Amino acid sequence: MKIRILRQQEPDSQAYWEAFDYDGTTDISVAGLLDHLNYNDDIINDAGRKTTRIGWDCSCMQGMCGACAMVINETPALACETFLYNLKTREITIRPLRKFPVIHDLIVDRTLIQENLKITDVYIGKYNPKENEDHRHQYEAAKCLKCGLCLEVCPNYTNGESFYGAMYANDCYLVYARNKEKSADMKNTYSAHFGNSCSKSLSCVDICPMNIPSLASMAKLYRK
Amino acid sequence: MKEVLIIGSGISGLTCAVRCAGLGMHATLISPVSSERAQSVMAAGGINAVTAECEEGDSVACHIEDTLKGGGMIAGRNAVTGLCGHAEEIIHFLEGTGTVFTVDDNGRPVVRAFGGQSHKRTHYCGSSTGKQIVSALIMEARRFEGEGLIDRKLRMYFHSALIKDGECYGAILYDEKSRSLLPVFADAVVIASGGQNALFGKTTGTTLCDGYAAGKLFLQGAELKNLEFIQYHPTTLETAQKRMLISEAVRGEGGRLFYEDNGKRIYFMEDIYGPKGNLMTRDVVSREIDRIGKDVFLDISFLDKKLIDKKIPEVRDLCMKYRGIDISKEPIPVSPSVHFFMGGLAVHLNHETNIRNLYAAGECASMYHGANRLGGNSLLAAIYSGNTAADDISGRVKENGHPDFSRTLKEEQDSLNGLLSSKSSFSVMHIRDMLSDTMRKNMSIVRSGITLKEGMDDIDYYLSVADQIHFDSSESIYTNYSLPAILTLARAAVTCALSRHESRGSHYRSDYPETKDDLAYATLISYDNGAYTTRPDKEKIYEN
Numbered sequence A: 001m002k003i004r005i006l007r008q009q010e011p012d013s014q015a016y017w018e019a020f021d022y023d024g025t026t027d028i029s030v031a032g033l034l035d036h037l038n039y040n041d042d043i044i045n046d047a048g049r050k051t052t053r054i055g056w057d058c059s060c061m062q063g064m065c066g067a068c069a070m071v072i073n074e075t076p077a078l079a080c081e082t083f084l085y086n087l088k089t090r091e092i093t094i095r096p097l098r099k100f101p102v103i104h105d106l107i108v109d110r111t112l113i114q115e116n117l118k119i120t121d122v123y124i125g126k127y128n129p130k131e132n133e134d135h136r137h138q139y140e141a142a143k144c145l146k147c148g149l150c151l152e153v154c155p156n157y158t159n160g161e162s163f164y165g166a167m168y169a170n171d172c173y174l175v176y177a178r179n180k181e182k183s184a185d186m187k188n189t190y191s192a193h194f195g196n197s198c199s200k201s202l203s204c205v206d207i208c209p210m211n212i213p214s215l216a217s218m219a220k221l222y223r224k
Numbered sequence B: 001m002k003e004v005l006i007i008g009s010g011i012s013g014l015t016c017a018v019r020c021a022g023l024g025m026h027a028t029l030i031s032p033v034s035s036e037r038a039q040s041v042m043a044a045g046g047i048n049a050v051t052a053e054c055e056e057g058d059s060v061a062c063h064i065e066d067t068l069k070g071g072g073m074i075a076g077r078n079a080v081t082g083l084c085g086h087a088e089e090i091i092h093f094l095e096g097t098g099t100v101f102t103v104d105d106n107g108r109p110v111v112r113a114f115g116g117q118s119h120k121r122t123h124y125c126g127s128s129t130g131k132q133i134v135s136a137l138i139m140e141a142r143r144f145e146g147e148g149l150i151d152r153k154l155r156m157y158f159h160s161a162l163i164k165d166g167e168c169y170g171a172i173l174y175d176e177k178s179r180s181l182l183p184v185f186a187d188a189v190v191i192a193s194g195g196q197n198a199l200f201g202k203t204t205g206t207t208l209c210d211g212y213a214a215g216k217l218f219l220q221g222a223e224l225k226n227l228e229f230i231q232y233h234p235t236t237l238e239t240a241q242k243r244m245l246i247s248e249a250v251r252g253e254g255g256r257l258f259y260e261d262n263g264k265r266i267y268f269m270e271d272i273y274g275p276k277g278n279l280m281t282r283d284v285v286s287r288e289i290d291r292i293g294k295d296v297f298l299d300i301s302f303l304d305k306k307l308i309d310k311k312i313p314e315v316r317d318l319c320m321k322y323r324g325i326d327i328s329k330e331p332i333p334v335s336p337s338v339h340f341f342m343g344g345l346a347v348h349l350n351h352e353t354n355i356r357n358l359y360a361a362g363e364c365a366s367m368y369h370g371a372n373r374l375g376g377n378s379l380l381a382a383i384y385s386g387n388t389a390a391d392d393i394s395g396r397v398k399e400n401g402h403p404d405f406s407r408t409l410k411e412e413q414d415s416l417n418g419l420l421s422s423k424s425s426f427s428v429m430h431i432r433d434m435l436s437d438t439m440r441k442n443m444s445i446v447r448s449g450i451t452l453k454e455g456m457d458d459i460d461y462y463l464s465v466a467d468q469i470h471f472d473s474s475e476s477i478y479t480n481y482s483l484p485a486i487l488t489l490a491r492a493a494v495t496c497a498l499s500r501h502e503s504r505g506s507h508y509r510s511d512y513p514e515t516k517d518d519l520a521y522a523t524l525i526s527y528d529n530g531a532y533t534t535r536p537d538k539e540k541i542y543e544n
């Protein structure tokens, strides 16, 4: 099996493809595969040359932290949850998320996600719930990993300057539901940074590794 | 305004920052990656507290006794009393910040049973308690960020503390963006860097918790405590990429452990310890599984599928996703794995270390859990300790100025430059891998003087190699410079285990199987110029 990886040594350096041969089990996730390539003694590319280890972010290795989001066979996904036996191709391509600046190889800088939430005051403050709000929905919304997969697939999200993407809708919903004093503010900021520009492609809904009902969040914040 | 530098942004670091800001101080919260990636998000089962929601007959006194008993009676009573006495307030704080607890029809949090408890008192948020708490705390931190009272900085690593004459004035950080060392001066430094997982390679948690900060501070004069006590979680599932925790919630909901003998299921924990046997403390269950030496399974398939879907959906999904096991139909193959570190930086009741103005909170500090931690008590301790450190710092008189550290800085930068300019094909990760093999083998559930001495010899060899190796450019700079301190911490842990000539809690010595009343003390260890010295904390200088 060929593994082609889009690599980049430094934030400002040129990206390049490098390929590796792999003939191990397909009963392994892409995270397991990257670990295997990196730590099977020396790392050798498909031309037989020793190369540098592949940089990628990981932490929990079980789909709970969102660190390892990347683009696998042109589909954005968490590496630790994407199994080779499901990919069904003899060649696997792996590249970093495209909507964020690359730091090194598959590691990207996602600080803008936090920054946008900060500058628009998306915080609960004091728990003061709206009545009849769906507790289950809030639980799901609070599970957002800030992995950025929903931003990667979104046709409207470009660089996060004004349109903030589905994860933003979910955080706004959480605040809206948990503090009724902020619900009007949340509707406004949601409209300004999401609702007014969303073209409803809804690609964000299917891609979310936590299955967060983003559509339901949008419906709750939709301003009549 | 007082400036507090907090290293690590898991639940403990976040809580400390929020409390500092609430008290009118400025907190700088640094970590390599955002809080969403911290191990805290993995905490599944819950957080302990005696609240109005608990069963009749439960009380703070029961929580204290359970914690002390579970910890092999070597945790300080005063410390544990503080922890348990503030637990209800902590649940209210978390509710107040908007944490999505699992609630009953009246909107009140519900509780479940965890191992080693006399009463049900574990509050939880579905099967993702840690994640839900982190989400709420991030929002709180964001609120104070807006007010200019918290700065969250990413891609920064702890390098060393700025210490002179037993007093800490700040820390040197490694800034990944500029690839250089950065001195940060502060009125107090709080270490909240989590456990020591990387000593054992892949554990149930994340390898981002590597113990480096504890190891480095030990080299800089901070005392460590109880490093021999390492919790093996009895129920973990082997997968192709790591060992994954099967939450204690499964046993809390009635899950039964068994092995097969001639086609017959032997429910060994119930046979030995009676009907509540499956919920014995983690050390006891892990040791029984180790002793049996056969494949052990955890069965919950008898539970109504709807209840499985409602109460433990994450366990259901994890088993299906990573092993194709349907837990509503078949039992889960389980075995013990390293999970939690009771030992760490020694701290006083106020969470200050033996170095003035240097504090430690959360899993990197050793305080409440004695020889074995009860499930649900570490999230509580992470929050309580973050609060306690902040309160103490706030009560101090602000001191002005700091000594001149320019020479220290230059020396550290030169030494890092020296490392960077050297080249070697020898991989830092190979040594880390060898270390984890040694630790898994020699610091396992059952130890002996012989295996521990073997482990010590191995680590001494790695330490001698670590001094020789050059920069491994295909690893991060942090991974390179952190190696010697990680090895030092491992050596300190083995030294502590060798010094305890008894078995207690999670520390079991085949050559000293008895618990000895005259050894009911915490172990302290200090470092001076290559010498590792242990002593029992007979005066309870830290715990009272």
Ligand SMILES: Cc1cc2nc3c(=O)[nH]c(=O)nc-3n(C[C@H](O)[C@H](O)[C@H](O)COP(=O)(O)OP(=O)(O)OC[C@H]3O[C@@H](n4cnc5c(N)ncnc54)[C@H](O)[C@@H]3O)c2cc1C
Pocket (backbone or CB within 6 Å): B007, B008, B009, B010, B011, B012, B013, B030, B031, B032, B033, B034, B035, B038, B039, B040, B041, B042, B043, B044, B045, B046, B047, B129, B130, B156, B157, B158, B192, B193, B194, B195, B204, B205, B206, B208, B209, B210, B211, B212, B213, B245, B339, B340, B361, B362, B363, B364, B375, B376, B377, B378, B379, B380, B382
């Ligand atoms: C799978 C699992 C399930 C668990 N379930 C429960 C449970 O149900 N109940 C319970 O009470 N406990 C549970 N625990 C334990 C509990 O989660 C931890 O003890 C607790 O979350 C520790 O919090 P912390 O803030 O101390 O550390 P962490 O959350 O580990 O955070 C450490 C922080 O320090 C940073 N850091 C590390 N090294 C450095 C460095 N060199 N420089 C700068 N920053 C650094 C990290 O990036 C991170 O931000 C569980 C643990 C695991 C692994």
Ligand code: SF4
Pocket (backbone or CB within 6 Å): A066, A143, A144, A145, A146, A147, A148, A149, A150, A151, A166, A167, A170, A207, A208, A209, A210, A211, A212, A214
């Ligand atoms: S909404 Fe889903 S896809 Fe988007 S950042 Fe959150 S977890 Fe990731």
